[in-house]
Amino acid sequence: MRAKGKGAERTSWPLRRAGITLLLGLLPLPLILGSLLLGRKGLSPSEVWASLFGGEVSETARALVLRVRLPRILAASLVGVNLAVSGAAFQGIFRNPLVESRILGVSSGAALGAALAMVLRSGPAGVQTCAFLGGLLAAGLAILLGSAFGGGILVLVLSGVLVSSFFSSLVSLVKYFADPYVQLPGITFWLMGGISSVLWRDVMPLAVASSLGVVGLFLLRWRLNLLTLSEAEAQALGLPVRRLRFFVIALGTLLTAAAVSVSGVVGWIGLIVPHAARALVGPDHLFLIPASAGLGAAILLLFDNIARTALPTEIPLDILTGLIGVPVFFLLFMRQIRKGGGWR
């Protein structure tokens, strides 16, 4: 939460908030361009520019930029957008800032789908599709289970936890029976997250899901604010609470499942990014959604840049988000609390 301002500060808040939101929303663009320069083979800015917008450049450089780096960078940004925006929406409707995008068991379901696909020796496209479907299946089950028990928020969270652990056990079962030399390492690496070997073919469905989910949630931005009230209050204000909540969950699940199917399991982004965005622009989803999207894309992109360039081999994303992200945000968190602002 922002500091309780003095009079002058308060009057400028609407302007400042709009400014910060715009900045955060545009933040990924320069980062995307900058990230194109990074990689094991050094490319000059003019080479990258020429590859992107046409010009004199070697075929290898052009292929590297357009076929390898660009799809991966876009995929990383979109995964960040999806996890952060769905996290913000879920925190809103579950009225709990500790909820994250994987609350309904999406990533366990996706993990099961991916693991099964690997055991059945389907190619990367098959793994992505199965992971996506697995994620949808898990969330669908959690919603069904939740509504069978009355559809309240608490039972929904509980059924998410149940479905999550059930699917995790199924993943372990698949790992147990997987070929320990060929399949098991693949499954284990998938579970640690990463966006290596992403092709345009993988980015396109992700981009479609991202646009659908983000636009849908942004259209519902003010209704999302209302859903953060207690169920009785929201109903008394004339909202079809259960129906709206279902739409939001459906859109959030689409976003999460699409992200996880490309990146594997990446923790933490869907929890902390919405927090940080809320601390910067406040809880109104008109600002929170674009701010979360920009911040999520930027942070995941930074982590993915480290993942692909820091060591000779790829570093799994989930390891980076945990090892670097958690301490950094802990420091921010402490600073915010010392300033007397609290953190919501």
Added chain:
Amino acid sequence: MAMKLVARGVSYAYVPGQLVLHGVDLTVERGDLVFLLGANGSGKTTLLECLCGIRSPIEGEVLLGEQRLSALPPRERAKWVAYVPQFAETAFAYTVEEMVLFGRAPHVGPFGQPSRADLEKALHALDLVGLDGLRGRPMNALSGGEKRLVLIARALAQEAPFLLLDEPDAHLDPANQHRVLSVIRALVKEGLGVVATTHNPNSALLYGDEAVLLRAGKVLARGQPSCALTAEALAEAYGIPFRVLWDGQGPPAVLPRTDSP
């Protein structure tokens, strides 16, 4: 428009077979302030939630004029009846202005955003409860009395002719109780119909046009507060003896008896 909000023979059960309301009748007209009293668990809040349409009675009906409340779509219903809960239950720190704007929900489309006109109505509502100076303040930086008034302003922004308040005087110091209840009194004078629950019989005696005393889901006494809230009726409702004090001017007051065991 002379329109009434009427509960006719309303019964409700949370668990099948265990009625918490037994055929309760209640009528509120515009310009009326009705207080609902009764011990904890006597069914006050349940009746209030039936009256505002977020619960449907298992028997009987709630009528808005000639129309059954449950037959109205939720958005339409919210244009007629507004509900003021005891606490603002948001998980996030919205500002006072944002919170009051939420009251415009029935007037804003599903993909819409409150307009400038909505904002003006919200600010007018804030003005009516005397909090126009606090519009930029986050909700969690307000006192209990201010929060209560913000919720009332939110309900006013809804522009519904009927207002249902759950314990508007609870957890407030005497000055804030008076502040909140006299704001409500003034709104009733402007033509709102209000039903408020309370645990303080003196609130009903001081500010109410009518008192309805519930016991175990049934109406025990009703009428003009000083007639309905007799020592006998209160003793039966709460299970302890009461005495009525009257100094010859203004409404009487009641206190529990402490002299007899």
